[in-house]
Amino acid sequence: MIIETPLFSDESISSFEKKKIQSLSDEINNEEENYILNVGQEQYINHLYEKHKFESLTILDEEVTTQIKEESIFGASFPSRLYNVEPNKLYKKDVAYFYVPFLGEKKYIRLQPTTFSTSSIRGTINENELIFSIIIFNQSREEIIEEFEDSLEQLKETVRRLNNDIENYNSKLQSIIKEKFIGRKEKILKRRELEASFKIPIKKKDNIPTTFSIPAPKIKKKINIKPSVGLQPFEPEPTLDESTYFDILNVINDMGKAFERKPSVYSNKGEEDLRDHFLMLLEPNYEGSATGETFNKTGKTDILLRHDGNNAFVGECKFWKGEKSFLRTIDQLLGYLTWRDSKTAVIMFIKNKDFTQTLNVAKSAIKNHKNYVRFNGEQDETWLNYTFNLPGDPNKEIQLALMMYHTVDVD
Incomplete structure (x- = not known):
């Protein structure tokens, strides 16, 4: 029998957001200085947004399938008032499996929304589906379906709450990226202005690369290619404020x-x-x-x-x-x-x-x-x-x- 585990409970989405923001901040801070100074601001911000935004989850409840299989079940799972069984012994029982397809990254199913129910949802995560199981004892067909539909409704409500958190994160992500990018760029420019004000010649780095290779893009919904610029020395241009x-x-x-x-x-x-x-x-x-x-x-x-x-x-x-x-x-x-x-x-x-x-x-x-x-x-x-x-x-x-x-x- 497939072993079910709690869903939407491994890590809070707020903790996950902080890690993602730190990751994109590190990415900006690790870029070559001349890349930051030469790259088109909007293009680079859009590239990081596509790379670091969260994808919402979609439950395809209209495409649910089911299957009944005979499984070996430990006696501890049996209702004691109906069965006289030993807890550590295996017994044969029919199990109803419900397969619920979803769209989105499965790692988000481990995240706990900002608001959540105290009753946990249990299931198994496959690549593109969630699996719920119900051991069939003496329930009627209607009772089994009702139990599954209760779990499905709880799942959809939890996903709705998680998607609200995802939407809020994505709505502020571009401004976060812009603030960090501009902050890094201004810091570099201030230092270079200070260097230029010295009368003593500044020591140049050796082996400065002159080209930039595009990393292999990560594919989700579409290809997201990082803006490419040569790492030639940046020369500030006069511009209208x-x-x-x-x-x-x-x-x-x-x-x-x-x-x-x-x-x-x-x-x-x-x-x-x-x-x-x-x-x-x-x-x-x-x-x-x-x-x-x-x-x-x-x-x-x-x-x-x-x-x-x-x-x-x-x-x-x-x-x-x-x-x-x-x-x-x-x-x-x-x-x-x-x-x-x-x-x-x-x-x-x-x-x-x-x-x-x-x-x-x-x-x-x-x-x-x-x-x-x-x-x-x-x-x-x-x-x-x-x-x-x-x-x-x-x-x-x-x-x-x-x-x-x-x-x-x-x-």
Whole structure:
């Protein structure tokens, strides 16, 4: 006879979570410094999330099968009020086995949820199924089925509670990874800045590897490949800080809303005219220069903010001409960018009467772009923030704000 053991009782899920978080923290801290400094942040965070997240359990109760087999049972398992048997002697008895398939990793069946019943569930874990057994004494068929169904309901309720814990863990996992990754990166940068401030030459390490091999991916639901970068020495790039970036976007957004509030003033104007209104506000507010139609890398862009000879912000202004044209606008913007350009905006002027429908089309279409990485939230219903990667360089991530304004023509 199969020996049953208590389920969901080996280790608390909170203890298991702490070990997993420590494991991913160790993984980040053991990475090569130049890897941490060069790898695309979003890609690396997503890689660790896929690697360290918990998979929920699913009980396939509609696929339960059963089997009755004759087994040798110790007398101690017999009800003493009905049978006169010796506890240590084996006796033949029929046993009903119920096989309950499940999806997910079997190690989670050993974990105790945050909230749990005091009565334990006993069973046997196979690779993809749980086995429950009931020794048949003098029970009726209905009584045997009822006993199993009680165990099944208890199992499903315990799994539901465990899945709630899993969902809570997964919901906070990305922010935990991001905090640990940024903490390690900032620590490295501070030390390197300190080293650079010394007048005495810093001793270099010997035999620094120049390539990085991708480890064999662990397969669960999909292949999760770690982002690969060369371990060349990291060179810090000038970049627009987050607060200034959002200040610039706020200036643009205020002017875009003005276009909507005063259609008699701004209607029937072309892209260049509307762009010039943005430039008139940006130019006096920031050191450096805000210029229109400035050549940058492979083509012209509409708004380019420069500081000390470096591009700090790149924006593209276009009228909405449909989904395909919209995606080509993003291609055009990405084509202008160099390594140093990390803060960008696509500003769309919408003449369509059904503005809401156009906005929904844009929200859906942007996620299908080949360089799309993730959605970072909305500032308001027409200002949405995204992360993209640079064409040909998945480790170089840029911030892209999509800003859409309803600019109807007035006769």
